Amino acid sequence: MRDEPLFLFDVDNTLFDNDRMNRDLDARLRRALGEEAVRRYRQAYERRRDACGYADYLGSLQDLREPGVNDAQLVEVSTFLMEYPFADGVFPGAMDALARARNAIILSDGDVVFQPHKIRGAGLWDAVDGRVLIHVHKEKMLQQVASAHPAPHYVMVDDKLGLLAAIKRAWGDRVTTVFVRQGHYAMDDAANASHPPANITLDHISQFADADILERASQRRARDD
Structure with missing residues (x-):
């Protein structure tokens, strides 16, 4: 000791x-899939946080997935999230x-x-x-x-x-x-x-x-x- x-x-x-990162994530999601996707993502985010006890950013993106419809856009958003310039935050x-x-x-x-x-x-x-x-x-x-x-x-x-x-x-x-x-x-x-x-x-x-x-x-x- x-x-x-x-x-x-x-x-x-x-x-x-972290608030800045969330704003940046919403902006990227909005550009990729529109305002409705942001609303749905935040609903999934809150639902998962209530269930798990922590913020599940990647799992919340999975909840938005519509196979054959938005796969490419969600990959774009997930890549943005994983490659985010964290040091700047x-x-x-x-x-x-x-x-x-x-x-x-x-x-x-x-x-x-x-x-x-x-x-x-x-x-x-x-x-x-x-x-x-x-x-x-x-x-x-x-x-x-x-x-x-x-x-x-x-x-x-x-x-x-x-x-x-x-x-x-x-x-x-x-x-x-x-x-x-x-x-x-x-x-x-x-x-x-x-x-x-x-x-x-x-x-x-x-x-x-x-x-x-x-x-x-x-x-x-x-x-x-």
Whole structure:
């Protein structure tokens, strides 16, 4: 066990602009198959997310398939998705945040095909030396995370206030929660009003390096001890 906090970083809308990728995907789908296809895709996307607990981008495309009718157009869209310039979607300051944290891993929700592909393509995988965990519901995997990566204190950095609240309930003083107000979940004030505030709130991940979070987390650990 290292004698410093372990930083757990979410990916989508925390380190990577996932909302932008979704807008780009909708635009490509619209050009290939029209507005109705976008509507049907998003319906399939929501249906699969409710059923699986994570975003299934590729499976949702499969749901649009009409053999002999739209195969070529869907291949065009799937190729766009797999070849997306993920590195361009990394938020300014995200790499600096990982470097500043030093002892960091990525803890992400997602499927086991597209999500690791995205993380690798964005350069985030290499930035944490391959220390990447991908679960369906990461807030339910905390015991496994702690067993695999023991640390005297944890810092969870995420754009979902509800998830941070769940982790805080589970880990209590073992964790410092950092809420990054980026993306549509973070900006949903009505939904977030039902959750307690995080220990630290940032308007953008670029503020991480200048927020002395390592020092603040260490101070919290010292008080808790």
